[in-house]
Amino acid sequence: MIADGGVTSWNTGKLGLRIGADAIAAGAAGVLVAPVITIIDRAIIENSSARATIGQSLKSSITQMLARPQTFFFARPFALVTALYFGTYFTANSIDTASSTLQSKPASSTTAGTSKFVATSSSNLALCLYKDNAFTQAFGNPGTSRKVPLPTFALFTVRDCLTIFASFNLPPLLTPHLDRRMGDEVKKFVGAASAAQFLTPAAVQLVSTPLHLLGLDLYNNHGAAWRDRASIVVRNWGKSALARMGRIVPAFGVGGVVNTKVRRAIMEKLE
Template identity: 70%
Template sequence: MSGTIPKPPLPTPSITAEKAIEEEPQRWWNTHKLGLRIGVDAMAAGAAGVLVAPIITMIDKGIIENASGRNTLGESLKNSAKELLLRPHRFLGSKPFALIFSLYFGTYLTANSIDTATSVLHSTPLSSTTAGTPKFLATSTANLALCLYKDNRFTQLFGSTGPTRPVPLSTFALFTVRDCLTIFASFNLPPLLAPSLSRHMSEEVQKYVGAASVAQFLTPAAVQVFSTPLHLLGLDLYNRPGVSVGGADGRAARVVRDWAKASFARMGRIIPAFGVGGVVNTKVRRGFMEKLEQ
């Protein structure tokens, strides 16, 4: 009998670091045609902005002139429409139009950029959209910054007669809350409301108008019932400094007096801005993104 000592069994080969890396799921960013996608985001925002800016310019000017007493809402709208029809180059080249176009182009471009950034980071389809907190914060920040500047200039251009003066911080604060409500109702509520609307809409109706489009029209308009008093109070703080809240012609009475008329006027501007404009922006972006996906 030999005294040979049996060799121990060979250990199972361990997984090398390189092998482990290969077997782990790879995280990659979807940068496919990123330059073209950014161009599509800008083109869709520009198409929506140039489409809605004329009517919104007229309505914003009319609301502010009516609140300050410089003109009635109807007369102001008539004068603006006449200028657009008879002297379109003057209207489209004016500072008010440029302010409104910049506001909505910047807002839509921000929303589109968030959708594209999300698609890049999470490798989702190019045409996908989001409805989360990052989009709300980004679009709110962009819209607030641009809208507060626009409101400051419009208030000084078309507000109370006499020398222009700084817009008070209280007016800016009220405009900020007003715009947060509108942005939330325009960019975040429609994707959340659309599935519920879809369940209550017949298939025949949805052939002609989708639930997402209906939600995009309804929510921004409905929120104006609540945001218009904030808008009117902010304007009154600028137009009539030192006036008390109560009384026959106090701030509360002035807001109640103009609430219904101004609410319908602001619905008339919001439906184009975030209804028509939102649908145009979404469909133009989706259409071109789907072509890039092919």
């Protein structure tokens, strides 16, 4: 924005507090979604490696969380997942704050541009690959002690790019279309922005789940024939896709809504 005299004007008012608001919103969302994500991620990996069925793993983790919360909440898997989503949301929030500063927009404004996708994807990918490496080795095939292979990391990378794009870039684009098509009665219960935040990351799991399962099988079954890998992916596709939807809805649906609402509420008070 060009102010009087041709001097560029940036919206730097209360910038430190705004960055703090970004961190608070990201932390609230990360801590809220971490328990569900930790439980479901472990279940999918243990099911893929035949250590336990999804149901058995879910039951075991939930029992531990309720009966021995100190063991569950202070364990490395929970810490990794919390760090993953805090880092992802804080990066997205920081891009919004940087944009509002440089473009002299209200502090509560958001963006859906390329810079946000690239920055958020990079943060999420780095943290998620580290988390997935730890989870795959901890909960994968107990007879496999090798490092996670590069093709698995590549498949996980594509999987996460699809999820990030559907979680941070598609909702702002889809919201106006949903808003025009949603009736007033429906809007009383859920707004178009919230509906888009829930729908897009969940829907993309139908595409990304096979990539996830193939990546896990490359680690669990070294040297297996591709026909056998395809059979395993197809066999686990349905239930794993539902499980991943069950983790994505909290991660980028509930978490996204909480992050957005907490950030907006604090930013509006700072404006």
